[in-house]
Amino acid sequence: MSKTSVQVGRVIWVNGPVVRARGSQRVGMLEVVEVGDEHLVGEVIGLELDIITIQVYEETSGLHPGAPVYGIGMPLSVELGPGLLQSIFDGVQRPLPVLKQRSGAFIGRGIKTTPLYRKQKWAFTPRVEAGDVVQGGTILGVVPETLLIEHRIMVPPDVSGRLTWVAPEGEYTIEEPIARLTPLNPPYEGGSPPSTSPMEGGQRGVSGERALTMFHRWPVRRPRPYRRRLPPSELLVTGQRVLDAFFPLAKGGAAAIPGGFGAGKTIAQHQIAKWSDADVVIFVGCGERGNEMTEVLQEFPDLTDPRSGHPLMERTILIANTSNMPVAAREASIYTGITLAEYYRDMGYHVALMADSTSRWAEALREISGRLEEMPAEEGYPAYLAARLAEFYERAGYVTTLNGAPGSVSVIGAVSPPGGDFSEPVTQHTSRFIRCFWALDKALASARHFPAINWLESYSEYVGEVSDWWREQGHEDWHALREQALEILQRENRLQQVVKLVGPDALPDDQRLILETARLLREGFLQQNALDEVDSYATIEKQMRMLQIILHFHERSVRIIAKGCPIIVIHDLPIVNTLVRMKTTVPNEQVEQIDEIWKALDEQMDQVKKDYM
Amino acid sequence: MEIAEYGGQEVAGVARVEGPIVVVTGLGNVGYDEVAEVVDSQGRIRRGRVLEVGEGVAVVEVFAGTIGLSIEDTHVRFLGRSMRLPVSTEMLGRVFDGLGVPIDGGPEPLAERWADVNGQPINPTARVYPRDYIQTGISALDGMNTLVLGQKLPLFSGSGLPHDQLAAQIVRQATLPLSEREGGGGGGRFAIVFAAMGVKHDVAEFFRDSFAASGALTRVAMFLNLADDPPIERLVTPRAALTLTEFLAFERGLHVLVVLTDMTNYCEALRQISNIRGEVPSRKGYPGYLYSDLASIYERTGRIEGSNGSITQLPILTMPNDDITHPVPDLTGYITEGQIVLSRELFQRGIYPPIAVLPSLSRLMKDGIGEGHTRADHAHLSAQLYASYAHVHDVRALASVIGEEELTSVDQRYLKSGQAFEREFVGQGTTENRTVEETLDTGWRVLSILPREELTRVSEEEIAQYYNLPPRGGD
Structure with a gap:
């Protein structure tokens, strides 16, 4: 917390992370306070006349009545700007590697640090010019935060106005101004209500001009505004x-x-x-x-x-x-x-x-x-x-x-x-x-x-909503395949109740086929090994091909069994094992291998068909 | 444990005594969590700790209980700091009470330094992810639920089950991975910290004898709060033990195995205090902060950067009524890196160790096994054993309805392999110490009872190599 703090009260009661203090009635609900000589960070969660109830984000061991409480004058907020990616923070956005530098392997108390590193220079490329009218959310420029993500520097949501100056392309720290603007009336557009808390997108100059930096703060308990859902x-x-x-x-x-x-x-x-x-x-x-x-x-x-x-x-x-x-x-x-x-x-x-x-x-x-x-x-x-x-x-x-x-x-x-x-x-x-x-x-x-x-x-409940997406990806049959597969699994569940009483042998072959296909679905499709290099991730292409071939197996088997072929013949086909293993044997980049399996499946089925016709 | 120090403050005003709690009034500057000494009319000192402070008022829990304390004649001295334990390497080989005071007749150990018993959370960025397995010589662990150096793996047991024997066997047989043995000169880097909370004298004796029999007694520190010791003291026992452990592991580079028994008793003491204070209970009367409180014990485990040592925790807890959904095992399971569940059914069938393999789990196993650690086929083999053994249970349920003769021939082979798994793989002698290779080969023999086509979790190559291994011994 970089803001200067003023004493607002004194501790009167401590019970674990909950502390009560007596003091100023000007402290706001959900305002951040610092408690005790160690400046432990806390947040106001209750106010009653001059009694302030605080939850403290650090261990309160040793805290005693009479200890000072300091106000920060702002709610619990995070810093938003380049440098967030690849970071690891604690629950109140303190960077853990910095805590490690300060207090070693164990997390100490009362360590003050800024969430974002102040000294790093970021390559800023402006996207606006002086004279442009900007409002909350307008992209001022971009910064390559990582190779994957371009960080778009935005005007804080509750700020708008006419730009008087924009920094040229170059390297800046997050504290250096990259633009200045003068507010226009009315200051707020869109759905964003006026802020009741001092947001820091920069400092206001004497002339009403405001400097914008690459970062700003935002209170965590307030959703950020958007135009529409x-x-x-x-x-x-x-x-x-x-x-x-x-x-x-x-x-x-x-x-x-x-x-x-x-x-x-x-x-x-x-x-x-x-x-x-x-x-x-x-x-x-x-x-x-x-x-x-x-x-x-x-x-x-x-x-x-x-x-x-x-x-x-x-x-x-x-x-x-x-x-x-x-x-x-x-x-x-x-x-x-x-x-x-x-x-x-x-x-x-x-x-x-x-x-x-x-x-x-x-x-x-x-x-x-x-x-x-x-x-x-x-x-x-x-x-x-x-x-x-x-x-x-x-x-x-x-x-x-x-x-x-x-x-x-x-x-x-x-x-x-x-x-x-x-x-x-x-x-x-x-x-x-x-x-x-x-x-x-x-x-x-x-x-x-x-x-x-x-x-x-x-x-x-998103099944309906994403159906069009699947269709756009060229998988019109996704919805039908999904229904079919789920139906087989549901029928398996009902059959299993019977199997528990009489054993699988007592079932007719068409019902045993349901069990067989359901096993393929469970072991060959639903099970996915996070530790296996190939299986850990399946492209939607591969997913669909796998589902198609398992259901193709089912359809062909249904017809052959109807002709009087015993289930055991199908159960013993080598293709069954191939289908169970294709999740690990077929790499994502070579989904066409499933076509080969498909061919083998048809050949084996044709053979069985010949034998039983 | 505390050396009487001046600089604190003494007051006479005890206003209320209730169960193990006294409320003290007329104070100046007393801090939350501060240590107190309660002095009775005869001048005897009992230790306590501040649970809550208000203006001029403090709520103090008295570890030894409040029997005989009077409002009039009781003085309370506040020491101006939280509870600390003197730590040193020479505490190995000694026996302490639940607060860390020596009770073996020896002198107070010389403190290398004083450490706060509450410890501090380890920064996740300073942790070293545990990857080195510990060979325990027990197949159900090594093969199916591998223990890793720096892991916290509790034993979920029930009253009357042989959890003590199992824990003692693990401690006795635990062998460090090769890399660690080479690094630091054999057994010299190994230490055991044992904390008893509310267990019987016999149990403590049993562990002591077991450590003595393996010649490890000089490398063991014991913290004993037995069944007839003050229950509130139990709240400090595991913390005192872990404070010494952290010192030995992270400052002296030792590999410390910690046995905490019985965590259920600890939780009951916590519930007792909570109830007396009139706190809002959550499940079964346990306080809402039971999870955070247990975490502050179990998370004091692992390895950290810049230290060669490690802390491996083996907490033991008895599940009331063998109920794994009871809050104590339930919350423990959410914090620890897996659990070893003992089964009364296996025990009654005479199988030792009666480890119920299916509900047991070692979360760190996946990174500690395989090529370069145990053997390349380990992960697949254990997955296959799990899957097959799970099916055995279905088949048994079916057989109990339709009779074994009615089962398909494949299912009959499942029954046979289930028997073999329980008798030969899980079951072993109380002193039998198997190598990982022996364990894995036994696993393959159990699987070889099943037809090859049933083995879908192992690769074709592995089947070619290990299916139908010759019987052990070979000649």
Whole structure:
């Protein structure tokens, strides 16, 4: 926090991360304060006459009544500008590598640092000229932030006016002015309400002229404005077959991955972070394991983006609040993440935000609420849990930005229900605000069927919306294939109930064929090995070819069995094994190999047909 | 554990005593989480800690309990700092109480430095991702749930199950990966920290004897809060133990294996304090911050940059009523890097170790095995064993309805392989120490009972190499 602080009160009560102070009545709700001699960062969460209730983002051990409280005069905000990508921040946007320099391997307290590095020079190319009238969202110029992402420097949303000066092409730090403008009346256009907080896009000069720099601040709890919302209609390609083909998430949509521990939430999230076709990926590790963040940190720089060939880290921002880091910062980390996501959306990018896990965030709410002695609703959670979840998921969306470009934020929230029981409050409330539900199943995980996404319990309401997209990609049959495959799997489920009672041998052959095809679908299509080089990611081309050939196998088998061929003959065909293994044997770049398999399939079927005609 | 220091403040005003908590009034500057010494009418000192402070008021938990404290004659001294433990290498080979005070009759160890028992969170950017496996000699672990140096892997057990034997066997047989052995001169870099919370004397004795039998006693530090010790003290025991552990691992470069038993007792002490303070409970009366509190223990594990040492945690917890969805195992499973689940059913069938393979998991296994670590076929083999064994359970359910004779011949082979898996792969002697190769070959023998076509998780090449291996011993 670079702002100068003034003392606003004194501590009167401490209970873990919740602190009460007595002091000035001019402190605002959700304003950032610094507590005690160590200047621990906190946020005002309650005001009653002269009593200020504060949640502190750092460990409060040793804090005592009488300690000073300083006001910053602004709400909890993030810095938005070049240098965000490839960074790893804590829940309140402090860069963890800087904390490491200052306090070593263990995170110390009261460390003040700026989120963005001030000294780095960025190559700025202007896109506007002096005299232009600009408003919130107008792109002033561009900076190559990484090889993958061009950072578009925008006028802060609540600023507009006529440019009096624009910096020439050159290298600047984020604090140097790159443009000056004089405000026009009326100052606000579009849907953006006047800001009540001092946003920093630069400083106001005496003449009313305002300097703009390459970064500005934005309060995390306030959604960034856009021009209008559009219906989500494009598939967020994840390269994960069960998701793309069966339960698609649209760009700008919201999905939840609920599952008990060990069901594979984290690997599923990592896979989407690695392979999805979002331009920018923001990964919020919220109350999870330290080693998992380390794994991402060590693995992502070595992974290359399948589309551009550049390291994946160049499009990634990590926010880490591990389970033993202060609980209040965990509550903030989700908002920090989504605000960064909206910022890149405003540049016209498609952003995917993973939050692992939203349950930890909800528990942080519960912990703070408990210490405030609020009346609990279900299972000790505060009554406003549902409202907070709704607010968060509603920040996902496909929009036309203030500068007219399309952009989107897709949100994928992991949910960790206690005991894997989906009837608990966080899962239940979440499912009301998302439209894509990827239910993880402990039984599948135990059998090492990964991703352990249960095809009977999961759903996607985006199926209708993305059908046109599939058609545009030349896969008119996607919808039909999906329906067929899901139907076979559903019939298998019903048949399995019978099999459990009488064994598979008692079934007629046409029903046993359903079991056989369903096995092919499960083992050959739905199961996807994240650790296998070939199988980790499947192009939509490969996904469709795989689905087509499995269903082709089914159709041909149905006809042959109708002719009286016993199922065992089909079961023993060598092609069955080939189909199970094609996910790992056919590389994405050589999907035409499936044509060969197709030919072999037809030949073997023709032979069987000949034998039984 | 604390050396009496001056500079704190002493007050007489105890206003309320309730369970293990005293409320002290008439104070000046007392900080949250500060250490207190409660002095009774006879001048005896009990240690405590500040849970909440207001203006002139502090809520203090007294570890030894409040029996015999009176409002009138009790003094409370605040030490002006949070709880600290003296740490030094010479604490290895010693026995301490739950707060870290020696109880083996020896002198106070000389402190190399004092460390805050609460520790501090490790910066994720300073962690080194654990990749080196530990050979435990136990097939169900090495083959299916490989333990990795720097991992936290709890044992989920039930009362009466042999979790103590298993933990002791793991500690006894744990062998560092080759790279680490070469790096630092054999067993000299190995240490064990044992923390008992509310377990019986016999259990502590059992571990002690087991460490003694393997000649490791000089490399073990024991922190004992036994069943008849004050329950509130348990809240400090794992933290004291981990404070020493962090010093040994990160400042002295040792590979420390930490055994924490029994975490369920710890959580019950936490619930007790929470209930007395009238906090809003979440599930089963446990406080809403149980997750964060457990995380502050379990996350003190791993490896960090700039240090050769490591911390590997083996917490043991008994699941009340064998219920894995109980809040203690449930929240633990969300924090730890997997779990080893013991099965009463296997135990009753006489299989040791009775590890229920299907619900067990080692999250760090994937990076610690395979070529250059164990063997190239390891990942596929274990995936195949998991998948086949999961099918065995379906077949058994079917057989119980229609009878074994009615099963298809393939399913009958599944039954046979399931038997072999439990008896020969999972089952082994309490002192049997298998190499990873032996474990993997045994796995292949179990799979060879099944027809080749059923093995879809392993590659054709692997089948060619390992399917139908000759029986062990060869001659």
